[in-house]
Amino acid sequence: MAWQDVTGGGAPRIAESPLDSARFGRPVERLTVPAESRSPFPAVREAVLGSKADVIVLRYPAEHVGWFAELTSLGRTAVFADSLTYWRLRAGRGRAPEPPGDLQPTQRVTPEAVRETVSDIFAAYRNHYLANPLFDGAEALAGYREWALRSASEGGCVALREWSPAARPGGPAAFRSTTPSERPSRAAPPEGGRHPAGNGDGDGDGILALATLADDTDRTEILLAGVVSRARGRGLYAHLLAAVEGRALALGAREVVISTQGHNTGAQRAWARYGFEPALAFLTVHLVRPRLLRGRRR
Structure with a gap:
């Protein structure tokens, strides 16, 4: 919500x-x-x-x-x-880790890659639908995929990829660039009604973490976020938060907000370490x- x-x-x-x-x-x-x-x-x-x-x-x-x-x-x-x-962070106050040389933040993620990545990240997640015997868990996961695809198609997506020689190197701080041509845009989407997040040239290979986002005048909200199963335990979630914060700053947002089920204490510990504070329940x-x-x- x-x-x-x-x-x-x-x-x-x-x-x-x-x-x-x-x-x-x-x-x-x-x-x-x-x-x-x-x-x-x-x-x-x-x-x-x-x-x-x-x-x-x-x-x-x-x-x-x-x-x-x-x-x-x-x-x-x-x-x-x-x-x-719900937790919130004053943009620019996050305790971002040093960007590693083997990660590259990107907003260019194909719909297929979004679908595959979200399916992996949330395959075992216990959301509110699963409390109700009338609702099927597989359909609930399909809902997460649809939600992620909608936000990604509107330009609200950040992913971390493993760096390759063909890609421009850079860490999560890359979204802090002051070069206008490198900043994410709030302007109307280009041809086809999509921002680059919906038209990217990636195929899903190498994506380690993904966040889908929604923006308003002074706020970026993280809708879905996580690290793929094969890459967990490497501290990548903090780098994903840093990439989102950098994007928010580039857009001029004053805060970043995020929410989760109360039982998801692991994510909340990570938010607290990064600098988020609890706001609503x-x-x-x-x-x-x-x-x-x-x-x-x-």
């Missing part, structure tokens, strides 16, 4: 989730309570009771510790799905029509 969706105030927002509905073969809606919302629980109750979806994916600030008990009285089965933590509950779960087990 994107940073801009959970921050700010206002009433709870409920909307259809067409991608989830198509992927899992049943109507799914998403109900989000923003972090600074002053709405009491009755506003959530009204939204739930008015929904015709089979599954409502509800996310609300974790400080509302009494809400789960109330959710169990709304005529749906409440499935606790996850906790979600949310809970995810799936509200399911009871008849759909009868006899089903995860």
